[in-house]
Amino acid sequence: MEDKTKKYILPETEMPTSWYNINPDLPKPLAPPINPQTGKPFILDELTALFAPSLIEQEVSMKNYIDIPKDLLDIYRLWRPTPLVRAERLEQMLDTPAKIFFKNESVSPAGSHKPNTAMAQAYYNKKDGTGRLTTETGAGQWGCALCLAGNFIGIDVTVYMVRVSYDQKPYRKIMMRMYGGKVHASPSNLTDAGRAMLAQDPNSPGSLGLAISEAVEEAVKSGGEAKYSLGSVLNHVILHQTIVGLETKKQFEKLGITPDVLIACVGGGSNFGGFTFPFIPDKLKGKNIRMIAVEPSSCPTLTKGKYVFDYGDTAKMAPIVQMYTLGHDFMPPSIHAGGLRYHGMSPQVSMLYHEGLIEAAAYPQNACFEAAMMFAKAEGIIPAPESSHAIRCAIDEALKCKKTGEKKVIAFNLSGHGHFDMTAYELFMDGKLKDYEYPEEMIEKSLEKIPKVNI
Numbered sequence: 001m002e003d004k005t006k007k008y009i010l011p012e013t014e015m016p017t018s019w020y021n022i023n024p025d026l027p028k029p030l031a032p033p034i035n036p037q038t039g040k041p042f043i044l045d046e047l048t049a050l051f052a053p054s055l056i057e058q059e060v061s062m063k064n065y066i067d068i069p070k071d072l073l074d075i076y077r078l079w080r081p082t083p084l085v086r087a088e089r090l091e092q093m094l095d096t097p098a099k100i101f102f103k104n105e106s107v108s109p110a111g112s113h114k115p116n117t118a119m120a121q122a123y124y125n126k127k128d129g130t131g132r133l134t135t136e137t138g139a140g141q142w143g144c145a146l147c148l149a150g151n152f153i154g155i156d157v158t159v160y161m162v163r164v165s166y167d168q169k170p171y172r173k174i175m176m177r178m179y180g181g182k183v184h185a186s187p188s189n190l191t192d193a194g195r196a197m198l199a200q201d202p203n204s205p206g207s208l209g210l211a212i213s214e215a216v217e218e219a220v221k222s223g224g225e226a227k228y229s230l231g232s233v234l235n236h237v238i239l240h241q242t243i244v245g246l247e248t249k250k251q252f253e254k255l256g257i258t259p260d261v262l263i264a265c266v267g268g269g270s271n272f273g274g275f276t277f278p279f280i281p282d283k284l285k286g287k288n289i290r291m292i293a294v295e296p297s298s299c300p301t302l303t304k305g306k307y308v309f310d311y312g313d314t315a316k317m318a319p320i321v322q323m324y325t326l327g328h329d330f331m332p333p334s335i336h337a338g339g340l341r342y343h344g345m346s347p348q349v350s351m352l353y354h355e356g357l358i359e360a361a362a363y364p365q366n367a368c369f370e371a372a373m374m375f376a377k378a379e380g381i382i383p384a385p386e387s388s389h390a391i392r393c394a395i396d397e398a399l400k401c402k403k404t405g406e407k408k409v410i411a412f413n414l415s416g417h418g419h420f421d422m423t424a425y426e427l428f429m430d431g432k433l434k435d436y437e438y439p440e441e442m443i444e445k446s447l448e449k450i451p452k453v454n455i
């Protein structure tokens with residue numbers, strides 16, 4: 001018999017029952033991912049060594065909407081739909097005629113948007129018979145999300161955590177262990193890629209690119225037992241994240257409001273894509289809606305990178321894709337928004353930027369922490385340093401409205417909370433947080449090493 005209590009607990013919900021796939025709506029087809037070993041487009045068998053078949057199918061799917069399985073909907077209901085909040089107190093603080101809204105993804109159990117795809121990836125891997133997942137994590141958000149998902153769905157998880165975050169954020173690694181995950185600092189001496197980096201620089205702070213190499217290497221060498229799982233960048237990851245934007249759309253519709261500006265931070269592009277892509281069909285039909293991707297000026301992939309083919313990781317094991325990149329061996333400065341320290345960008349986000357459908361902005365970390373402090377004081381929520389980039393941009397857009405008198409509706413995605421980032425906030429309040437120069441020479445040097453691809 002159906003359990004009626006669920007109906008009493010669950011409010012009438014805006015939660016969508018399918019994801020939005022932008023592939024068929026892109027201005028051009030995406031270039032195929034290239035196998036770094038062969039230099040040729042991947043064939044299916046090569047991809048299934050890394051990813052579950054169901055996820056590869058989603059990666060290249062040309063269906064506009066893909067149903068969310070019922071078991072997954074039941075898990076999503078633990079924290080979804082997430083609230084769309086009017087930041088009235090922030091508006092008052094800024095004395096702006098603009099309306100500011102934020103979509104609060106920080107209310108998930110892991111504290112960010114990441115469980116939206118972690119649950120889906122664990123679900124499809126389990127369904128396809130994967131025994132274990134390997135992955136990387138920057139700030140620890142993705143690692144926590146996947147460990148939680150592995151725990152819910154019943155699949156083991158091994159995480160390579162970027163060294164600098166492993167040291168700066170010990171609590172994230174404890175959280176991953178609580179959910180049953182195994183965590184190694186990257187570079188580690190467990191893989192060829194890790195050992196090579198340690199030989200070059202024993203004090204290497206690590207990078208997402210390198211941690212990806214380690215996780216990919218472990219999956220490839222497992223002989224089929226383990227698969228690799230990526231927390232951003234790929235099409236299927238953004239597909240799962242579109243639940244954020246679809247909900248936001250419904251919530252705005254209920255309010256009878258259409259947003260003028262949508263803002264989100266970008267590391268690999270998944271919370272930005274998830275938040276904004278469901279609005280792209282409206283934009284293509286001529287609706288005037290701006291979308292701004294915000295990145296750190298110390299890792300300025302969209303604003304200073306090149307749109308070329310490049311490796312997804314440092315050790316050249318991950319697929320080569322066409323994207324904005326700073327070069328696969330670019331080591332971004334150790335800023336506190338660890339989740340934004342990635343040299344590349346989602347191919348879908350990259351194409352939309354290249355085609356002029358979305359905009360990008362870059363900010364140094366002190367300006368973002370200042371915005372985060374204002375937001376915390378006004379709304380009470382302590383944002384993740386990553387999300388503070390979106391907040392900075394939203395505040396600046398609202399301040400522009402103050403000058404012009406425009407009553408724009410500005411919405412940003414609060415991708416996560418910053419409860420594990422207190423050390424960074426303390427450094428900021430004590431005036432000890434460094435802004436890094438735009439690492440132009442490092443980027444130029446790294447961009448010399450992009451692969452030559454003829455397809």
Ligand SMILES: *Cc1c(COP(=O)(O)O)cnc(C)c1O
Binds near residue numbers: 269270340415
């Ligand atoms: C991982 C992370 C990001 C950056 O990743 P995207 O894939 O670009 O969204 C942003 N905010 C938070 C809180 C994160 O955990």
